[in-house]
Amino acid sequence: MFIIFLFTVAIIAAIFLIVPPAQGLGYLVRIIYFHIPAAWLSVIAFFTSAFYAAKFLKFQEIIFDELSARAAKIGFVCVIFSTLSGAIFSKLTWGAYWNWDPRQTTIFVLILIYGAYLTLRLAVTDLKIRAKVSAIYSLLSVLTVPFLIFILPRMYFSLHPSPIINSSGLEMDSTMLAVLIAALIDSTLIFIYLMKRRG
Amino acid sequence: MINKIVFENVSHSFANKKIFENFSIELDAGKIIAITGANGSGKSTFLKLAGQFIKPDTGKIIAFDDGKIIDKINLRKKISAVAPNMNLYSELTAFENIKFFVGLRDIVLNDTDEFFKRVELDIETKNKSVKNFSTGMIQRLKFLILLAIDSDVWILDEPCSNLDDSGKNIFLKEIKNSAQIGKLILMATNERDEAKIANEIISLPIH
Amino acid sequence: MKLSACQFISVIRKEFLINCRQRAIFVSMLMFSLTALACISLAIGGTFLESKLLSALLWIIIFFASTALDKTFDDEAITTLKIYGDSQSIFFGKMIFSLISMTALMIFLLPTFLILFDCEVKSPPILLITIFFGICGISGAGTLISAISATASIRSGLFSILLFPIILPIFLLAIDLTSAALLNFEIPISSLITMIIYDSILILAGSILFDYLWY
Ligand SMILES: Nc1ncnc2c1ncn2[C@@H]1O[C@H](COP(=O)(O)OP(=O)(O)O)[C@@H](O)[C@H]1O
Ligand SMILES: [Mg+2]
Numbered sequence: 001m002f003i004i005f006l007f008t009v010a011i012i013a014a015i016f017l018i019v020p021p022a023q024g025l026g027y028l029v030r031i032i033y034f035h036i037p038a039a040w041l042s043v044i045a046f047f048t049s050a051f052y053a054a055k056f057l058k059f060q061e062i063i064f065d066e067l068s069a070r071a072a073k074i075g076f077v078c079v080i081f082s083t084l085s086g087a088i089f090s091k092l093t094w095g096a097y098w099n100w101d102p103r104q105t106t107i108f109v110l111i112l113i114y115g116a117y118l119t120l121r122l123a124v125t126d127l128k129i130r131a132k133v134s135a136i137y138s139l140l141s142v143l144t145v146p147f148l149i150f151i152l153p154r155m156y157f158s159l160h161p162s163p164i165i166n167s168s169g170l171e172m173d174s175t176m177l178a179v180l181i182a183a184l185i186d187s188t189l190i191f192i193y194l195m196k197r198r199g
Numbered sequence: 200m201i202n203k204i205v206f207e208n209v210s211h212s213f214a215n216k217k218i219f220e221n222f223s224i225e226l227d228a229g230k231i232i233a234i235t236g237a238n239g240s241g242k243s244t245f246l247k248l249a250g251q252f253i254k255p256d257t258g259k260i261i262a263f264d265d266g267k268i269i270d271k272i273n274l275r276k277k278i279s280a281v282a283p284n285m286n287l288y289s290e291l292t293a294f295e296n297i298k299f300f301v302g303l304r305d306i307v308l309n310d311t312d313e314f315f316k317r318v319e320l321d322i323e324t325k326n327k328s329v330k331n332f333s334t335g336m337i338q339r340l341k342f343l344i345l346l347a348i349d350s351d352v353w354i355l356d357e358p359c360s361n362l363d364d365s366g367k368n369i370f371l372k373e374i375k376n377s378a379q380i381g382k383l384i385l386m387a388t389n390e391r392d393e394a395k396i397a398n399e400i401i402s403l404p405i406h
Numbered sequence: 407m408k409l410s411a412c413q414f415i416s417v418i419r420k421e422f423l424i425n426c427r428q429r430a431i432f433v434s435m436l437m438f439s440l441t442a443l444a445c446i447s448l449a450i451g452g453t454f455l456e457s458k459l460l461s462a463l464l465w466i467i468i469f470f471a472s473t474a475l476d477k478t479f480d481d482e483a484i485t486t487l488k489i490y491g492d493s494q495s496i497f498f499g500k501m502i503f504s505l506i507s508m509t510a511l512m513i514f515l516l517p518t519f520l521i522l523f524d525c526e527v528k529s530p531p532i533l534l535i536t537i538f539f540g541i542c543g544i545s546g547a548g549t550l551i552s553a554i555s556a557t558a559s560i561r562s563g564l565f566s567i568l569l570f571p572i573i574l575p576i577f578l579l580a581i582d583l584t585s586a587a588l589l590n591f592e593i594p595i596s597s598l599i600t601m602i603i604y605d606s607i608l609i610l611a612g613s614i615l616f617d618y619l620w621y
Binding site: 112113135 | 547550551554555557558559560561564567568570571572574575578579582600604607608611612615618619
C-alpha cells in the first residue's frame, strides 16, 4: 500500500518535472499520462467485472457479486475521467471536444454499458436477485466488445494517434514512453489494491 | 419416483431475519407431511426450499430419485404445486389453461372431463373464461391441473383456502390416495382438519 | 439444452391466444411506433434526407418500437410458469412470439416509413433481409433483457437502457446495410455476415444465461 503510494507520488513528480513538453502541444501533453491510464483501467475493470460475474454464476457466492460491482464502479469513474480528459485533449489538438473517432466511440459505448449495469443494480432491491441479474447482464454486455472492436473502426474514421502516440505532430521519446509505461503499471497496481481492499 | 428430500444443516434468512438455522430433516415419499406454524413462520419458504426454487444461504437440500441424487432442474420436472400466488391466465378458458400447463410437461390431453368430475367442477365451466371464476373455482382448477400433471412431488401451500366443505373433502381424499401410491406430499397449512390427515407434522417456531 | 416441441408450441399458442384477446397490447405497440414515426416525419417535413440519415431514422424507430417487448415477462401467471415451465421452451417460445410481433409490426411500419419519406428502395431483398435479421437479434436480446428488467422494482425506461448497448452492434450494422439497400451500393456482405453471427451468438448466450435466471 505504502509502496504504491510512493510510486504514485514519484510518477506524478516525473510527469510534472521530468517529461519534456511535446512539440506543438507544450505542457498539455501531461494530460495523456492521466488519460491513457484511465482508459486502460476502464477496459481492465470491464473485463474484471465480467470475470467475477461468471464466477458468481458458477459458485453463487455473494462475494463475487461484490467484487464484480466494485470493479464496475471503479471502471465507471475511470471511463468518465478518461472521456473528460480525452475531450479536453481532443479540443486542444484537433479543435473539437468530440470527433467520433473509433476509440472515443468505444469509450462512449463503455459509458453506456457501465451506466446500464449500475442503473440495473440500483433498480433491483432484492440482494440475491440483484446479484444474479447483474452478473447475467455483465456477461451479456461482454459479448458486444469483440464485435464493436471489429465494427466501429469501419464506421468511424480515426484521428487517434496510433499505436500510442505519433502522427499528429507528436513524437514519443524514450522518457515519455518510460513515464507512460510506469503510469500504466502504477494505475494497474492501484486497481488491484482497490479490488483487494476489504469493504 | 422421488423417494426423499433431505435438508442438511440448512440456514436461511431474509434481510436480517433468520427463518431457518441449522435445520436438518428427511422428507420421505408415501406420507403426508404437514408443515404448520404461525403466519410468517416460514412455511412457504420451507416449501420453496424443498422444491429448490430458492437456494439456502448455507447447508444443502438434496433430492433422491430412485435412490440417486438429482439436480434441481430435473427435480423441477417432477414437481407440481398449488399455492396462493400461483395465478392462472384470466384471459384463457379453463380448458385452455389446463391444456397449456399440462403441455408444458409434454402431456397432451384431449379429454379433461374426467378431471372436472374428480374436483367436482361443473363441466359447463370448461369453456368459460377464468376471469369469471370465483376464488374457490380457481382453487379447484389449480388442483385439477396438479392432478392432470400427476407428478411425483406435490407441494401444497394452504391447498384448502377458499374452499367449501365438499371441496375440502375432495382435496383431502385425493391427497390421501396419492400418498398411498408413494408420492411425496408436502402441505403447509394452518387448519386442524388438514393437519389431521397428516402422517407427520413439522411445526415451525415463531421467530 | 433440449427443446421439446410440445412445450414450445404450447407457449407460442398461449401467447397468441392471450394477445388475440387483449388486442390492446398489439394495438398500443403499433400506435407507439406510428407515433414515433409521425414525430420524426412531422419534425423533418419534406426536406430531402440522404440515405444514411434515412436508414438511421428507420432504425431509431425500430428501436423504440421494440421497447414494447418490455412486456414479454409481465406474465400474469409467472409463478405457475416457473413451476411447470422448462427454461428453454419458455425462452424460445417467448422469443419467437416476440419475433412474430415485431414482424407484424414491420409490415405496417416499413411501408408507412417508405411512403412518408418518399424513399426509393434500390434493393428490396437486402432491405428485407436486413430488417429480418435485425429484429431477430432484437427479439433474442429483448427476451432476456425483459426477463431481467422484470425483476427490478423500479422499471421506468430500464428495458431500453439495458437493451441499447447490447444491440448496438446490430444497430450500427443494420444502418449500414439499410443505407446500402436504399442506394443499391455494393452490398457490404461482410456486414450482413457479421450481423448474422452476432444474432446467433446473442441467441445462444441468451438461452444459456436464461437458465441461470429461471432456475
Ligand atoms: N422474498 C422475500 N423477501 C423478504 N422477506 C421474505 C421473502 N419471502 C418471505 N419473507 C419473510 O420470511 C418470513 C416467512 O415467510 P413465509 O415463508 O411466507 O411464511 P408463512 O408461509 O409461514 O406465512 C416472513 O416474515 C416474510 O416476511
Ligand atoms: Mg405462506
